[in-house]
Each structure stands twice: as structure tokens, then as C-alpha cells.
Amino acid sequence: MEPHKVRTADDLRTLIQQRDLKQIKVGLYDLDGVMAGKYMSREKFLSALDGGFGFCDVVFGWDVGDKLYDNTKLTGWQRGYADAQVRVIPESCRELPLEGNMILLQGEVTGRLEGLCPRALLRRVLERAANLGFEAMAGIEYEFLVADESNEALLGRSYQDIKPLGRGAFGYSVLRNSVNTEFYHGLIQLCEAMDMPLEGFHEETGPGQLEAALGVEKALRAADNAALFKTFAKVLAQKQGRTASFMAKWHQEYSGQGGHIHISLKNAAGNNAFYDPAQPGNISRTMRHFIGGLQQLMPQIACLAAPTINSFRRLVPGYWAPTTALWGIDNRTVSLRAIPGSNKSQRVEYRLPGADCNPYLALASALAAGLHGIEHEIEPDEAITGNGYLLDVAPERRLPRSLWEAAQTLKQSAVARDWLGDDFVDHFAATREWEEREFQRHVTDWELNRYFEII
């Protein structure tokens, strides 16, 4: 039995027996898209496979620095930080080549806190898509920085004067990717072994910025691959004495780091529901309405695509990242790029998500918005042409400018509540408000440099 062939609990038992595994690694993704997990003994794992296991619910109650949220209802001291119930997902089994024979299994939270589990959330949206007669496909691409030094060294200098892997900006440089093969080849091989092959991998336009495009998959698999890619690209870099970062904007002078999502829908006949060769740009009625829904709801779901304080540094004009909820045909100056193609490749690229977002949440919210558009036959604005940054946009097409604002628009969104659930919306918005409060009480370097002496 091979990890990529595992579909059932029995397959998994066979694999564990064949490899004579004494330990198994199990993890689940939190709201920030960070994997929390542990090694489990074989005995414990086999019992978890049948009956699930408990995992302290603080996994949804901590911020990225393990500080406890003080403003959430579903987790907190008032709930005693009880265990959340987790089920093991056999078909999530992956090889962990950096750890010899070890395998990795993902879990999903069930029961009282199921509404907060990012993977369960995406699964619910996909079930609703299936009820509407669609199967969602997605391909996610990441831009990320590789620093040619350890995180300890960077931490010691408070992340100042970062030394990127490769000097200067040389988008698509073959020199860079031929010299830095230890990292490039290492990651290609790792992704291959973990059954999440890269479709493209190149030097982006920024010192040390790389871009990896994961192959198109059914949406849940695409999000699994994306989340695992982020986790294990960081692991590989650190094992090489380097550091990979997926923050949205690590330097004001350089282009930010996107986590763009390419989306299409298959209809019941297995055809691409976005493709209609009789229409301009091959854009079917279904695709138009999907774009219409996503365009209309984008400000309301923006904080799932831009979930950190730093996300909003990326969303500025002139750096290839969008600033408005507009769309165009093959236009990279707006947030929705309709890509004319064939029955196989016709799709829309959602360019709002940064590399810092949780792929389960960004994808679930985009699909919810687009499917809402299909259900309600929402017509998008006219496609824009030329430089979208220069357009004067209507207030309802503006995107939130801060995490606080994004959390407020999410909370007020009836459609987000309908598709993502009240538990999720209330909890997630509270966690983003907490993040903004933490930031607001912090004095930044910029302020010190600007005001300390002169004001």
C-alpha cells in the first residue's frame, strides 16, 4: 500500500502494518492556515482512526503567537478549553520524505466546533456546490520569499537587512534557478513525493521571491495541497538553514506575495461550465454570474483573502496586486482575471488572496460568493480594459483598507453568514479584530524613525 492510494481506514491499517510504523504524524489546519499536530503511537492512532480523538480547542483560541483571544465566544476560559473532537481523514494520507518512513494524516474537527474548522468549512461549501450541480476545480499558486539565512539569524536582527536567496530582481531568471538548485530541486522532489506536484516553479520579480504553481485539482484536494505546500516549503527551507516566508509584503519596495486561486466549475456532464466558445472570451453565462457574485461580495469576504495586518500593505496600486473588486479579460491590474481557454482551461483567477491567507478559507469564500452569483444570476459590471489602477471606482467596488474594516464588512454580510455559518463568521471576525487591537497598541519602526526626534 502506498500513501497516495489510501482511501479507507482499512487501507491505512494495511500501510501501517506493512511499514511497521510505531508512530504516525497527525495534524489539522487552524484558522490562520498553520498546521497544529503531533506524533501519535500506533495504538493511539488506530483507536483514533475508529473513534476520533480529542484535541484541545485552544487550537482555535490562540493567535499566531499563541496568545489567547479574549473576545471569542466559542473558545475561552468560560468554556474551560475543553477538547474538540477530531476525525482522521484516511484519504489525506501523505508520505513525509523528510522523515524517512513517516506518514502524515490530516484531521477535521467535528461536533461543537465543526463550524470553525477550515477544512470542514470548505467541504460544506463544496457539498452545496454539488447540490447546485457543480464540482469545483482549483489551482493555487504561491509567491514566497526564500532568505538565505536561518530564522534565528533573522530574528536576532529583528528581521532587518534580510539576505534573499539571489540578489536583485530577475523575474524568470534561469541563472538564479540553475544556481540555487539545492532549494529548487529539493522542493520539486518534496512536492512530487508528497503527491502535490508543481505545474510551474520559477524566479519571481523580487530578490529571493519564487513562485510555485500547484497543479489543478478538485477543490478540496487543491486546498489540501496548498496548505501542505506552505507548511513543507517552510520546513524544507529551515532544514537547509534558510527561511521561507509567505507573508504578504515583506518589503515596501518590492512586489508583494500573492496566493492567487484559479477556479472553474464542472457541470454534471463533466464539462467546464465556464466555457462557451460562442461568447466573447469563451465566457459562459454561468461564468459571468460567478464573476458577478464574486465581484459583488468581494468586499464582504475580503478578510478571508487578506487575513493579516500585513495583507493590506500588499494591496496597493502598481505592484500587480488588486485594489478594487473589478474584473477584466486576461487583465492583471484587477482582482478577477477571466482567462479565456478551452473546455479544459477556461477559468477565473482570483487575485485578491495573498500568500498569507488560509487556502481553505480563501477558496471556500470565493466559491460561496461565485455560487451565490450563479444562484441569483448576478450580472457583473462591464469588463474593464487597460490599467485598472487608474479607474475611479464606485464605493461598492472598493475593497476594505484595513483588517478592522474587513472584519466589520464580514460580520455584516448576510450571504457570508448563510454560506459560512454564524459560528465561523462571528469567531473569525473576532479573531481579526483581536489582531488589529494587538497591532494598534504597538509602536512601529516607521513611527520611531518619523517622529522620535523631530515632532
Ligand SMILES: NC(=O)CC[C@H](N)C(=O)O
Ligand atoms: N505574478 C503576478 O501577477 C504578481 C502578483 C503580485 N506579486 C501579487 O502580490 O499578487
